[in-house]
Amino acid sequence: MEQKAHRYCVIMCGGIGSRFWPFSRARLPKQFIDFLGTGRTLLQMTFDRVRDIIPVENIIIITNERYTELVAEQLPDIDASQILAEPARRNTAPCIAWATAHIAARDPEASMMVCPSDHMITREKEFERNVLKGFEFVETHDALLTLGISPTRPETGYGYIQVGEPVAENINKVKTFTEKPNLELAQIFLNSGEFFWNSGMFLWSARSIREALKEYVPDIAGVFFGCEASTFLDPESERKFIAEAFPGCMSISIDYSVMEKAQNVYVETVDIGWNDLGTWGALYDLSPKNSERNVTQNCNVLSYNCAGTIFAVRGDKLIVADGLNDYIVADADGVLLICPKAREQKIKQMLTDATVKFGDKYE
């Protein structure tokens, strides 16, 4: 068995993309949408990127059970057995623990890439080159490797990784993690050249991540690594086990529970044309702009005295706007959002407020 056959990819696509509400909705989150108007959804683009690196049968999609059919429809080349359906939302640590147990039961020598399904990467060849180098590193070191992106602006919505001593070309020991710094700190990070954005893409061997989970989140590790490996080989026994055990796991991210605590964490610094498409501002930044710096997505716009505004509408609609500077105007499926770009971090709270006030119909 050549090395490539031991390589796996776990694509996580159970999120609801609430910061992109109302475009991203609980019943159709943004990873399932042709977000960039390319004819492929973000999940499909993610799959296309990794299928050149990883054998298709080794690509695992882990999602919420309500999206299982969507995944199967959008990725006809994978088998139903490659879709892991979470019965509850428990953040990334339980998700990764399950995927690791599932893969290790089939291949104890496995190495894995774990990645989100809703990011944009424009430099695919560079991505491929970096991922292959990362696989080689984690296959020869007991290492938890994260991909770090050179920051281009003092973004306050991301996590930052400070690099320590170099251990290989573009691979360094991680010195510190800092989640969502304030603007002043973000500017210092940017100027220093020592800090990189945490992309949320990880590489490790199944063995290394299992040991790290056992050490730092023993409760979760106990659930997935305390039972017979054969549990994960039979779809029916796996389904029953997960239905019972998964909802009882605590909800915690892999960053907070493992990456910020483990001693064997490394960062591979990459330049792959990455954008997490995490916010309207991110989409605005990467979109073509007209002479007033307005961005128009899928709609007809007549704008007067508007600048720096993004107009995004699902459906054949006309927007007539006067006097909006640096706003987000988004309209989809019964929800219209008009919000200054500077307050986009509040959108998640607005969705919560809407749900509290009007129930889940606008979710």
Added chain:
Amino acid sequence: MEQKAHRYCVIMCGGIGSRFWPFSRARLPKQFIDFLGTGRTLLQMTFDRVRDIIPVENIIIITNERYTELVAEQLPDIDASQILAEPARRNTAPCIAWATAHIAARDPEASMMVCPSDHMITREKEFERNVLKGFEFVETHDALLTLGISPTRPETGYGYIQVGEPVAENINKVKTFTEKPNLELAQIFLNSGEFFWNSGMFLWSARSIREALKEYVPDIAGVFFGCEASTFLDPESERKFIAEAFPGCMSISIDYSVMEKAQNVYVETVDIGWNDLGTWGALYDLSPKNSERNVTQNCNVLSYNCAGTIFAVRGDKLIVADGLNDYIVADADGVLLICPKAREQKIKQMLTDATVKFGDKYE
């Protein structure tokens, strides 16, 4: 035949309400909408008001031919013969000339009230009392009588009437007409106590308005009063005549062509809770407001840092808005308008721009 039997009402409802775009649309103008959420459209409310004063069979609805069916549906108590269908838009002078000829052919002794179909009047008893007094006046004087409203603010969108010598209780000779003054002038008018808003509601005898039309717009009068009266008694001959003659009339308002020129013009000053519902600002002013002075029409709104804004949406939609002060947010049938209230006089131009750029689909 008692006097009441000679009284007629002409309700004009051929307009498209473009200043209320996108709520008011070419295919369903605002007079056909339950605009105030009362369960009755503005046309129906107008009809309800006059049917207590005028015999139902004497109420004439004059509209554009594309709205004939809408009128028939909304006013099932009138006969099809009471609906006059204009084959072209020619403003109010040709409209009134035709209605006068139509009525005079049936009753040369007729007196008439002419009124728009899309105004709000809250004090119905006072309206009735004033209209009856007005009928008595025009039945005993060769007079063109207009209803004047006491101004409550320096509105620049209305026409103003300056009163001259009194001739009866609350009835005065008209001294001057001033269309849409600037703010400074409007404030002077308001302070003087001598100026009243032109409501667009008129009373006169068929004979008086016919003579005035003959004198001041002989071209139009020649069309409608130069043919046999019997033309207007048979629906089929009337239809044929109008199809041929009406489009050739010049497009001109009764105010400009007759009221501002004639010597026998009088104003009855009334206090009837009137609002012309002519603009979003007018609707805002009369609507109940929340603690941030926002107005919500037919929609769910979550507002943050918004004040003095009107949210109006057709359909079950959620609006989430942040940072809009003194705006209009209106969404209906594929058009979303976001516009400062202070620029509402531009809405008509925006509709024109939309039509030039995208054709008539958003009209």
